[in-house]
Amino acid sequence: QVQLVESGGGLVQAGDSLRLSCAASGGIFTAYAMGWLRQAPGMEREFVAGINWSGKYTNYADSVKGRFTISRDNVKNMVYLQMNSLKPEDTAVYYCAASSSGSYFNIRNYGYWGQGTQVTVSS
Secondary structure (H helix, E strand, O other), X not given: OOEEEEEOOEEEEOOOOEEEEEEEEOOOHHHOEEEEEEEXXXXXXXXXXXXXXXXXXXXXXXXXXXXXXXXXXXXXXXXXXXXXXXXXXXXXXXXXXXXXXXXXXXXXXXXEEOOOEEEXXXX
8 A cells, every 4th residue: 555745845925836745655656646636724625636657647627737747756656746836826735645546637536645735825
């Protein structure tokens, strides 16, 4: 069973960039599609970005398309989320997640979660 640990969150100003990292262990990393999800205060958890096992294919929520980039390093067992042009509405706890089904398009695909890292964007 895969374990996931996120890092890289913090407090930034609108327009800044931030890169989140996720270290995976305890499983065969390439057996999983990976994703990032987020949950803002008082809101339901939502899909942000997903990537297939090889890193060749990605998918993004409309709200982050063109600003966020998901990538993975299958040698280091890492997943990244590069976040540019951050907005106050991006403020949330960001979760790294793994999908054993191979599908990565929405939140229902993900059965494994990290503990989350807080991202706060001030205006």
